[in-house]
Structure formats: structure tokens, C-alpha cells
Amino acid sequence: MSALTHRPPAVNRPDGRESATGRAGGVSGMVWLTWRQHRWALLGSLVLTAVLVGWMVYLSIDMTSLYHQCHDTACPPFSPQRATLWADFGPIRQAERLGLVVRYLPLLIGVFIGVPVLAREHEQRTLLLAWSQDVSPVRWLWTKLALLGLFVATLTAVLSAATQHLAHVYSNIVGGGLFDESSFLVTGMLPLASGVCWFAVGVALGAVIRRTLPAIFAVIAGFIGLMLGVQWRYPTLMKPLSVYQRLGQPGPRVADPNALIVAGQIQISPDSVSNVFDSPGHEVTYADLHRMCPNLMEDPNSTPDCLARNHLLTYMIYQPSSRIPAFHLILDSAYLGLAAVALAAVWLIVRRTSLSAG
Known part of the structure; x- marks a missing residue:
């Protein structure tokens, strides 16, 4: 009988425990195997998430306290609270850096948790051993993906909640809208959806390329490309609204602080x-403007008053803040859809993988 159809017996070790071969069957065996193979990546992810969440919770409390000291309004210039908030390594700068870290965490998930699932098995030629046990290749795959995916989803869900709260506190203090890139791309459970997506994509690229380092470079290239695409396209996922805005009067951003201004900048x-x-x-x-404002070039500071005095308009294109949930839903669905495609590809690849090839 060939090694591929024969079920090897459990081998007792001198210390009384079964070997890895004998413990491979069943859910408990797969849990142990998954932990054994990925324990350092899982522990590192857990520690990093705990540090980030704790840091963000502390910053949220600290920034909220300073905000209350300024009577829940923007702290006045030269006040101690404003100096503390805007220090070089003060709460505002820390919050901005933490937001940037959260945006790149899905890349780390894809590289350190997703890619090794199959790429390392191919590279070390251990698939023959892994898939000739009590667990079929497909069941082995889905059990590992479920265990690792649940771990990734849990950590990123907690991180998403902490980031969402910090983004709201940051928006209240700084005045930046929740539709702006720095806040929008780390709220609305996007870290969760993106983390699950890049975990699945990492597994798929590892299965296709079968080498860890090239698969890592592929994940990095794909992540950067998709991130730039999302940054470029998300303001126009839905057709924006437009309005002629009289200069010198409150615009859409004043009436709706969380609105996203897509276009409307004046260039002179x-x-x-x-x-x-x-x-x-x-x-x-330019000739008309120079006739209305003769001192246009001599005194640029007078230009806004001159434009308002002549009842001039600017064309404003914007997205109202009421669309933020819809935009988040679109991007969350896109990330999860990409994850589903990646998992389907992995399933097909595993079904067709030749064990003799390792």
C-alpha cells in the first residue's frame, strides 16, 4: 500500500506524548499543529495589537481631557492645552502616526501570517507528510484558514474599534473631517476587512508562487498598488454633489464639518x-479679476476680501458626511469580496496539488 493511502500509526514518544504525526487528526490536533507552526507570528501579532490598542485608548483619554479643559472647543492659541496637544511628540502627532501604522498592519498580516500557510509547506516539502495523515488536504486547509482567520478577525476587530474612537476624538480636536483620507481609511471596520483580505491574499500568493520570499514581495507590491488605488478612487465611489459657493460665505464644510471636498480650490x-x-x-x-482687484499682485492678503466684495463664486465638488457609512460598506464589501476570490483560488489550487511534488 502506498504512503499516500496508508494511515500511519501514532508513535509514542519517550516522554509519553504522541508525535506530531499521531496528533494530526481531529480538531485538537489541527489546533496544536497551527499553534506549533505559527506561534511566533501569532504571539507577535497579539503583543503588537495589545500595545496599539492600549496606546490609542490612553491617547483618547488624554486628548479628551485636554479638550474638556478647553470647554469642548478648539483650544485657543498659546494656551497650555494647545501647546501640549501640538507638541512634536504630543497627542496629535502620536494619533497621526498610529493611524498610519494601522493602515499598514494588513500588510504585516499578509506577510507574516498569510504567506507562510502554504508557501512554507511547499518550500520545506512537508506537504506529503501533512496531507497523508488523518486529515484530508481540503479539511487541513479549511481548518487552518478558519483558525488563523478567526484570530486575525478578532485582533483587527478590536483594533478597528479603538481606531474608530481615536479618529472621532482627533476629528473633534483638530477639526478635520471623518471623510478625510487619514481618518476615513482607518474607520468603519476597514482595518478588519482589509486585514482579513490580505491574510487571504497572502495565503493565495503563497500557494501560487510556492516560495516564501517571492510571495512576500508579491504581497507588498499588491498592497501598495491597491492602497494607492483606494486613495485615488474612494472620493468618487459615488457621484459627488456640486454647488456654486459665494466667496466669503460658509461653504459645505462649515455646515457639514465631516464633508469631503473633492475639488474647489482657487488658483491665482x-x-x-x-x-x-x-x-x-x-x-x-485674469484681466477681469485684475480690473476688480487692482492691488491683486501688490497686496495678496487683500484678495479674499476683494473676491467676496465683488460677489464672486467658486465651484465646489464634495461628498456629504451622510455618505460615509455607504462608502465604508462599499470598501468593506470589496475587501471581503477579494478575500473570497483568494480563498476560492486557494481551494482550487490545493485540490489540484500533486503530493508527489511536495
């Missing part, structure tokens, strides 16, 4: 002007 340079319109909606030329 020698001999050119853009995004400035008169009352009927005709674009103002």
Missing part, C-alpha cells in the same frame, strides 16, 4: 486664474 497666479466665477456663472479671466 500671474496672468492666470481658475475656479472663480461671476454671479451668472461665467468664469472670470
